[in-house]
Amino acid sequence: MLLLVMIVTGFRGHTDDYPKDFFRSPLDIPLVMAGNFAEMRANHFHSGLDLKTKNREGLPVYAAADGWVSRVKVSPYGYGNVLYVSHPNGYTTVYAHLQGFSQEISDYVRTKQYASNQFEIDKYLSKGAFPITKGDVIAASGNSGGSFGPHLHFEIRSSKSQMPLNPLLFGLQITDTVAPKIFRIKIYPQDSDGYVEVYRSGSKTPVLATREMPIVVDAVTNDPAGKNYQLSNVDKLLAHGRVGFGIQVHDYHNGSRNRLGAYTILLESDEAMLFQSELAKFTFGQTRYINAHVDYGEYREHKRWIQRSHRLPGNALDIYAGANNGFLLVEPGSSHELQYVIADAAGNRSTLSFQLLGVQDPVVAPRIRADPSYRVIREESKTIAGDKMRVHFRSNTFYEDIDFVYSVSDPRPDSYSPVYALHNSSTPLHRSMTLSIQADGLPEQLRPKALMATVSDDGKLSSAGGSYRDGFVVAKPRSFGNYTIAVDTVAPALESWRFPKDGQFSKGETIQFKVNDEFSGIRSYAGFVDSKWVLFEYDAKKNLLSHHIDGVLESGLRKLVLRVEDGKGNVTTVARSVTISD
Numbered sequence: 001m002l003l004l005v006m007i008v009t010g011f012r013g014h015t016d017d018y019p020k021d022f023f024r025s026p027l028d029i030p031l032v033m034a035g036n037f038a039e040m041r042a043n044h045f046h047s048g049l050d051l052k053t054k055n056r057e058g059l060p061v062y063a064a065a066d067g068w069v070s071r072v073k074v075s076p077y078g079y080g081n082v083l084y085v086s087h088p089n090g091y092t093t094v095y096a097h098l099q100g101f102s103q104e105i106s107d108y109v110r111t112k113q114y115a116s117n118q119f120e121i122d123k124y125l126s127k128g129a130f131p132i133t134k135g136d137v138i139a140a141s142g143n144s145g146g147s148f149g150p151h152l153h154f155e156i157r158s159s160k161s162q163m164p165l166n167p168l169l170f171g172l173q174i175t176d177t178v179a180p181k182i183f184r185i186k187i188y189p190q191d192s193d194g195y196v197e198v199y200r201s202g203s204k205t206p207v208l209a210t211r212e213m214p215i216v217v218d219a220v221t222n223d224p225a226g227k228n229y230q231l232s233n234v235d236k237l238l239a240h241g242r243v244g245f246g247i248q249v250h251d252y253h254n255g256s257r258n259r260l261g262a263y264t265i266l267l268e269s270d271e272a273m274l275f276q277s278e279l280a281k282f283t284f285g286q287t288r289y290i291n292a293h294v295d296y297g298e299y300r301e302h303k304r305w306i307q308r309s310h311r312l313p314g315n316a317l318d319i320y321a322g323a324n325n326g327f328l329l330v331e332p333g334s335s336h337e338l339q340y341v342i343a344d345a346a347g348n349r350s351t352l353s354f355q356l357l358g359v360q361d362p363v364v365a366p367r368i369r370a371d372p373s374y375r376v377i378r379e380e381s382k383t384i385a386g387d388k389m390r391v392h393f394r395s396n397t398f399y400e401d402i403d404f405v406y407s408v409s410d411p412r413p414d415s416y417s418p419v420y421a422l423h424n425s426s427t428p429l430h431r432s433m434t435l436s437i438q439a440d441g442l443p444e445q446l447r448p449k450a451l452m453a454t455v456s457d458d459g460k461l462s463s464a465g466g467s468y469r470d471g472f473v474v475a476k477p478r479s480f481g482n483y484t485i486a487v488d489t490v491a492p493a494l495e496s497w498r499f500p501k502d503g504q505f506s507k508g509e510t511i512q513f514k515v516n517d518e519f520s521g522i523r524s525y526a527g528f529v530d531s532k533w534v535l536f537e538y539d540a541k542k543n544l545l546s547h548h549i550d551g552v553l554e555s556g557l558r559k560l561v562l563r564v565e566d567g568k569g570n571v572t573t574v575a576r577s578v579t580i581s582d
C-alpha cells in the first residue's frame with residue numbers, strides 16, 4: 001500500500017500524466033506559434049500559446065473538447081474578450097483576445113452589459129448555461145485587450161487550481177524540428193571572496209568577475225546542425241569559491257521566426273545534475289517570481305533574458321531540481337566539466353560545454369560597508385525615513401537582502417516635491433512598497449489632484465498612482481526609479497472620430513470617439529442616447545470608444561452624450577446630435 005502511494009505521488013505532475021488525444025486544435029489551420037508557454041515576459045511567465053491567425057481577425061475558434069462555458073469576460077485590457085470552457089476531465093481551456101463570441105454567448109454578454117450599464121463584464125457560468133461539444137465554433141479570433149496583433153491566446157489550465165499547464169504536453173500537432181539556440185552564459189561569483197577570471201584567446205589580461213559584477217560570456221556553435229555550443233573566444237575560465245550560472249537561450253519552431261521559450265534547462269557539473277528548471281506549469285500567484293528566475297538587471301538594461309541556473313533565496317517557484325540551489329563550490333586545484341542541456345517540449349536539444357579550473361583566493365580589496373540602518377533583511381519588514389520621504393517595505397519584498405540607497409534632486413518645473421531616486425531600477429521588487437513624499441510644496445487646492453509620478457530616463461513623467469494623505473502623497477509602486485509629486489488637472493481629450501459632417505448614420509455603422517488621458521488615465525466612460533445608457537466598447541490600446549448601431553438606437557434625430565473621467569476626477573463631456581436611418 002505504501003509503495004503504491006509513493007508511486008502515485010512520484011508521478012504527480014509528470015508530463016506523461018496529461019491526456020494526449022483529448023484536446024483538438026482550437027484553429028483549423030496549421031498551428032504556428034508567435035509565443036509559447038512560460039516564455040519570459042515583463043513581470044510574468046506567458047501562461048499559454050500565442051497562435052498565429054494569418055495576420056487577421058475573424059478566424060473560427062473551435063472548442064478543444066466537450067464541456068461547458070464556465071466564464072466569459074470582456075475588458076479593454078488584458079485578455080480582452082475571453083472565453084473559458086471547462087471539461088469533464090478536470091481541465092479548462094481558455095481562448096483570449098477574441099473578436100467576438102458565438103451568437104448565443106454574444107447575446108448573453110450584451111444582455112449583461114445593458115443590465116449593468118457597463119462594457120466590462122466578468123461572469124462565471126454554471127454547467128447548464130452553455131454546453132459545448134468538441135469542435136463547436138465558439139468564437140472568432142481577434143486582437144482585443146492587451147494584444148498587439150491578431151492572434152489567439154490559448155491556455156489549458158487545471159480547473160480546480162486554475163494553474164496554467166504547458167499545452168504542448170497535450171499532444172497538439174505542431175511541427176518542431178528546430179533545436180533551442182544558446183546565446184550566452186553569465187557567471188555569478190558568490191560571497192565576499194568568490195570570483196571568476198576569464199582569459200580570452202590571445203590576451204594575457206584576464207577579465208575579472210566579482211559578486212558585484214558577474215561576467216557575461218558569449219556562446220557559439222560551429223556544428224552544422226547548430227546543436228553543440230562552446231564559449232566564444234575563451235581560453236581559460238578560472239574560479240574561486242561559490243559560483244552560480246545563468247544562460248540566455250531561445251527556442252524556435254518550423255515556420256515561425258518568433259523567439260520562444262525553452263522547456264527545460266539542465267546544468268550538469270562532472271556529469272551530475274547541478275540544477276534544472278522545467279516549465280510544465282506555474283501558478284498565477286508565482287508568476288512574478290520570474291524576476292528572481294531571470295537576471296532582472298540584464299532585462300532592464302539590455303533586454304536580455306538570462307535565466308538563472310541557481311535559486312535566489314526568496315525565489316518560491318516550484319520548477320527546479322538540483323542540489324545546493326545550483327551553486328558550485330570551486331576548490332583550489334579542482335577542475336569541473338560543466339554542460340548545459342537545453343530542450344524544447346518536442347524533445348529537440350542543444351548543449352554547451354565548458355571547463356572551470358579552481359584557483360587560490362586572490363587578495364580582494366575589502367568592501368566598503370554600507371549604512372547598516374539602510375540594510376533591508378529579506379524576511380523582515382522595514383521602514384526607512386529619509387529627507388521628507390518615507391518608504392516602507394513589507395517582508396519578502398526582495399529576493400535577497402539589499403543595502404538600500406537613495407538620492408534627492410531639485411523639483412522639476414512640473415513637480416511639487418524634490419525628485420527621489422530610489423535605489424537601483426535593476427533591483428526587482430516582488431511586492432509593492434509604500435512610498436510617502438512630504439507634500440509641503442503642494443498648494444492646498446491641488447491636493448485632490450495630486451499623484452506620485454515616475455520620471456523616466458528621458459525626463460518624461462508618468463503616473464504611479466497614489467493620492468494625498470495627511471501631508472504626504474502616498475503611493476504603492478512596485479519598482480525602483482525616480483519619484484516626485486505631480487498633479488493631474490487636465491480632463492481627458494474626447495472627440496468624435498471619422499464623424500460624418502451631417503451627423504447621419506445608418507444601422508450597421510459604428511459611431512466612434514477618440515479618447516485620451518495624458519496622465520492619471522481613463523477611470524470611467526459612458527455613452528448616453530436621449531439620456532439612456534448605450535454600449536460603447538472601449539479599446540484602450542487604440543484609444544477608441546465605439547458604438548455599433550445594432551437596433552438599440554431607434555431611427556430619427558437623437559442626442560448623444562459621452563462622459564469620460566480620469567483617475568483624478570477630471571471630466572470631459574461631449575454632446576452630439578446624430579440622425580439614425582434604417
Ligand SMILES: [Zn+2]
Pocket residue numbers: 035046048049050153154
Ligand atoms: Zn498570449
